[in-house]
Amino acid sequence: MNASLLIAILLVLSSVAYYMGRKRAFSVANGSIKNLHSLPTYYGLYTAIWCGIPALVLVAFWSAFENAIITQLVISELPPALIEQGAGHVNLVINDIKNLVHGNIVSGKLEPPIIAAADHYMNLLRISHMALAVIALALAIGGGLFTLNRIRVNQQARNAVEKIITVGLVICSSIAILTTIGIILSVLFESMRFFKSVPITDFIFGLDWSPQMAIRADQVGSSGAFGAIPLVVGTLLISFIAMTVAVPIGLLSAIYLSEYASSHVRAIAKPMLEILAGIPTVVYGFFAALTVAPFIRDTGGLIGLDVASESALAAGLVMGIMIIPFVSSLSDDVINAVPQSLRDGAYGLGATQAETVKKVIFPAALPGIVGGVLLAVSRAIGETMIVVMAAGLSANLTVNPLEAVTTVTVQIVTLLTGDQEFDSPKTLAAFALGLMLFVVTLTLNIIALHVVRKYREQYE
Amino acid sequence: MNDTTPRTIDIVRAGLARRQRAERRFRVYGRLAIALALVFLSFLFFSIVSKGYTAFQQTYVKIDVYIDPAMIDPNNTRDSKVLSAGDYGGVIKQALRDMYPDVTNRRDKRALYGMVSTGAAFQLRDMVINKPALVGTTQSLWVPADDDFDMLAKGHIDRDLPEDDRRLKDNQIGWYDNLVEQGRVDKRFNTTFFTAGDSRDAELSGIWGAATGSFFTLTVTLLLSFPIGVAAAVYLEEFAPQNRLTDIIEVNINNLAAVPSIVFGLLGLAVFINFFGLPRSAPLVGGLVLTLMTLPTIIIASRAALKSVPPSIREAALGIGASKMQTIMFHVLPLAMPGMLTGTIIGMAQALGETAPLLMIGMVAFIVDIPGGVFDPSTVLPVQIYLWADSPERAFVERTSAAIMVLLAFLITMNALAVILRKRFERRW
Numbered sequence: 001m002n003a004s005l006l007i008a009i010l011l012v013l014s015s016v017a018y019y020m021g022r023k024r025a026f027s028v029a030n031g032s033i034k035n036l037h038s039l040p041t042y043y044g045l046y047t048a049i050w051c052g053i054p055a056l057v058l059v060a061f062w063s064a065f066e067n068a069i070i071t072q073l074v075i076s077e078l079p080p081a082l083i084e085q086g087a088g089h090v091n092l093v094i095n096d097i098k099n100l101v102h103g104n105i106v107s108g109k110l111e112p113p114i115i116a117a118a119d120h121y122m123n124l125l126r127i128s129h130m131a132l133a134v135i136a137l138a139l140a141i142g143g144g145l146f147t148l149n150r151i152r153v154n155q156q157a158r159n160a161v162e163k164i165i166t167v168g169l170v171i172c173s174s175i176a177i178l179t180t181i182g183i184i185l186s187v188l189f190e191s192m193r194f195f196k197s198v199p200i201t202d203f204i205f206g207l208d209w210s211p212q213m214a215i216r217a218d219q220v221g222s223s224g225a226f227g228a229i230p231l232v233v234g235t236l237l238i239s240f241i242a243m244t245v246a247v248p249i250g251l252l253s254a255i256y257l258s259e260y261a262s263s264h265v266r267a268i269a270k271p272m273l274e275i276l277a278g279i280p281t282v283v284y285g286f287f288a289a290l291t292v293a294p295f296i297r298d299t300g301g302l303i304g305l306d307v308a309s310e311s312a313l314a315a316g317l318v319m320g321i322m323i324i325p326f327v328s329s330l331s332d333d334v335i336n337a338v339p340q341s342l343r344d345g346a347y348g349l350g351a352t353q354a355e356t357v358k359k360v361i362f363p364a365a366l367p368g369i370v371g372g373v374l375l376a377v378s379r380a381i382g383e384t385m386i387v388v389m390a391a392g393l394s395a396n397l398t399v400n401p402l403e404a405v406t407t408v409t410v411q412i413v414t415l416l417t418g419d420q421e422f423d424s425p426k427t428l429a430a431f432a433l434g435l436m437l438f439v440v441t442l443t444l445n446i447i448a449l450h451v452v453r454k455y456r457e458q459y460e
Numbered sequence: 461m462n463d464t465t466p467r468t469i470d471i472v473r474a475g476l477a478r479r480q481r482a483e484r485r486f487r488v489y490g491r492l493a494i495a496l497a498l499v500f501l502s503f504l505f506f507s508i509v510s511k512g513y514t515a516f517q518q519t520y521v522k523i524d525v526y527i528d529p530a531m532i533d534p535n536n537t538r539d540s541k542v543l544s545a546g547d548y549g550g551v552i553k554q555a556l557r558d559m560y561p562d563v564t565n566r567r568d569k570r571a572l573y574g575m576v577s578t579g580a581a582f583q584l585r586d587m588v589i590n591k592p593a594l595v596g597t598t599q600s601l602w603v604p605a606d607d608d609f610d611m612l613a614k615g616h617i618d619r620d621l622p623e624d625d626r627r628l629k630d631n632q633i634g635w636y637d638n639l640v641e642q643g644r645v646d647k648r649f650n651t652t653f654f655t656a657g658d659s660r661d662a663e664l665s666g667i668w669g670a671a672t673g674s675f676f677t678l679t680v681t682l683l684l685s686f687p688i689g690v691a692a693a694v695y696l697e698e699f700a701p702q703n704r705l706t707d708i709i710e711v712n713i714n715n716l717a718a719v720p721s722i723v724f725g726l727l728g729l730a731v732f733i734n735f736f737g738l739p740r741s742a743p744l745v746g747g748l749v750l751t752l753m754t755l756p757t758i759i760i761a762s763r764a765a766l767k768s769v770p771p772s773i774r775e776a777a778l779g780i781g782a783s784k785m786q787t788i789m790f791h792v793l794p795l796a797m798p799g800m801l802t803g804t805i806i807g808m809a810q811a812l813g814e815t816a817p818l819l820m821i822g823m824v825a826f827i828v829d830i831p832g833g834v835f836d837p838s839t840v841l842p843v844q845i846y847l848w849a850d851s852p853e854r855a856f857v858e859r860t861s862a863a864i865m866v867l868l869a870f871l872i873t874m875n876a877l878a879v880i881l882r883k884r885f886e887r888r889w
Contacts, residue, residue, distance in 0.1 A: 352479055
């Protein structure tokens with residue numbers, strides 16, 4: 001019996017349980033619901049919950065771990081000769097077995113032990129599915145009947161149901177924490193494996209990045225170098241270019257919109273700026289790679305500059321355009337939070353509007369603006385698609401914006417797309433880079449949020 | 461008063477002109493900044509539309525095909541199995557040879573065959589299988605031209621370039637001009653672009669496969685992120701006690717909203733694919749990753765919506781004896797729903813445009829088939845754009861831009877929907 005059918009049956013059973021619970025509540029109350037502690041619906045819900053939830057949770061856990069357990073069982077039954085050929089070979093064999101089970105094409109010729117193992121696998125899978133179906137249905141029916149029989153007039157069904165719902169709400173809100181823990185664990189765990197083969201100091205202080213590893217031990221040449229400095233410099237260079245575009249334009253437009261523009265202009269210009277924020281980054285990447293980069297290269301050629309076709313300038317410029325609305329909306333919030341009394345005071349002293357902005361509002365809003373800019377920087381560092389499409393792949397250690405550089409995110413994507421083997425330092429390096437990215441952006445965010453919050457408190 | 465010390469009013473007056481110039485300058489800077497941003501925006505749209513609008517048309521060539529029984533069905537069985545195995549490519553080639561009998565050189569012949577798409581043979585096969593009586597007759601057929609000729613028809617290939625620098629040689633251009641003279645070339649609406657999956661041949665490729673993948677991925681995302689997000693918001697806003705744990709959750713959500721999307725891709729790869737063994741490239745995994753990414757957006761928007769419901773509603777419900785849960789479920793939540801839905805739509809729009817995390821979980825594979833469910837390997841619209849942007853052929857540039865236009869159309873529709881929803885249903889208390 002497949003899982004979706006089982007889930008459908010369980011859902012049907014729960015709705016049956018709901019109606020039976022409700023009916024039962026009416027009957028124990030002798031038809032007058034005044035006698036009941038809760039509304040009949042709650043008795044129905046209570047029965048349905050005890051019928052459906054335990055069984056569904058069981059199905060979820062069973063399905064999550066079934067595969068791993070069965071695979072282990074099959075491996076333990078494999079002839080020792082196969083296992084002695086190393087972990088890589090066992091993986092291949094397991095793949096063959098799974099392909100065989102799913103009716104796909106199998107690599108190479110079939111050996112009898114593999115066919116036997118596949119049969120074994122199928123058998124275990126069938127047994128597991130049967131067992132799951134029987135246990136889940138028994139649990140559902142048993143739970144439903146048990147609860148149904150315990151329905152009494154003074155039973156506090158509503159409180160019980162609400163308690164269960166509250167537990168559900170708590171679980172939902174803890175998913176945010178689980179996600180963070182999941183991110184930290186997954187990146188940290190793989191990074192530790194990476195640092196076992198590449199010393200952490202080499203990674204942080206190394207000046208050379210060329211993640212080509214030798215596939216065989218006797219291969220020459222590609223020993224692999226994992227120094228992250230060129231990537232960090234490249235990332236910072238592109239982010240710096242982006243910020244030199246985004247900060248002045250974003251800040252000035254925020255000031256203009258909040259201090260000068262009529263409400264009519266604001267109503268049109270603000271949504272227009274927000275369109276920039278809604279455009280997917282892959283579109284910016286395409287724009288950078290096919291329009292801006294050739295344009296910069298050709299203009300550079302006209303004035304005698306040698307510009308790489310994947311120059312940092314093109315990627316940084318387009319990334320800056322992308323970040324403009326981000327800077328402008330954050331600064332807009334901050335500027336609007338400056339109390340009107342400060343403005344009035346400045347005008348009262350005879351300051352012009354520009355002087356008020358420059359000498360009163362800007363200093364007052366500065367902490368908030370700095371926070372916003374930090375958030376924008378963290379966004380620029382983590383931005384992926386623009387640099388993947390418009391920045392280079394080779395790690396040049398340079399701060400010349402006309403040359404091609406590569407970034408942390410570009411390398412993560414290049415290392416992890418395409419054929420990969422999960423144990424090589426090459427793929428694990430991506431997780432180490434991910435860890436670095438996560439730590440840096442997280443630190444920036446925490447500082448930025450702290451600064452913004454402190455600033456808000458000042459004027460509240 | 462000493463006459464030599466200037467009066468304050470004079471100092472002020474002396475500086476006035478300069479200060480007013482500074483004022484005007486500052487104002488111009490502000491206008492310039494906005495104008496610059498808008499110029500960027502319009503330039504972006506212009507460059508995409510001007511590159512892409514031609515992709516909505518495709519060049520077709522009319523050829524007269526003699527459906528030779530010897531090549532399709534030598535034994536006259538008219539059995540569908542035999543018919544589907546026939547050499548339709550050969551039939552098309554024969555038709556082209558018949559049109560230009562003077563082409564004898566092997567290389568020229570190959571150039572001639574290249575005029576029509578490889579899809580022409582499939583088109584013919586489908587026709588014959590549907591109507592076996594066609595075997596042995598001569599049919600006039602409109603078939604898609606090869607992408608290079610399509611580009612020539614659209615004026616993207618410069619005839620003035622030296623022959624060696626062009627993708628099309630002089631004799632090929634000659635044949636094309638000859639066909640145009642005979643009225644055998646026509647541009648039609650490119651339905652393939654909207655109905656086909658990906659293909660190595662630009663003229664046979666379409667976005668339907670990617671759009672279906674996007675649909676499945678977003679369905680998974682919506683089904684998970686909306687209920688979870690609303691539940692989390694309800695708990696945090698209405699039930700959570702003010703303690704450390706709640707604080708941690710809140711800080712956490714704010715930080716998650718700013719974690720680079722690619723890190724979520726790493727999480728998906730390590731947890732969903734390597735640990736739980738879910739299939740690579742599947743919309744299910746994509747949906748799970750995007751759920752985690754959009755949750756902060758939805759939670760933050762939903763909390764704002766809950767906050768905007770006035771306390772009088774809660775007090776009234778509590779006053780007539782509703783429990784706290786009943787108050788929230790039946791009175792607060794319905795009033796906050798429009799705001800929550802708006803936030804969800806915006807989150808979905810973000811998810812629709814997201815590319816980077818999906819690259820990590822293998823949705824970049826070259827997939828021709830239209831996915832049929834959440835477990836089938838598939839790709840999504842933005843990833844399709846990324847893949848096509850990498851292809852060197854000129855015809856793919858045009859299709860990339862067209863796909864971007866489709867994606868932007870979806871995004872604009874979703875955002876407009878959110879705005880309308882907000883305008884229509886949001887109540888000001």
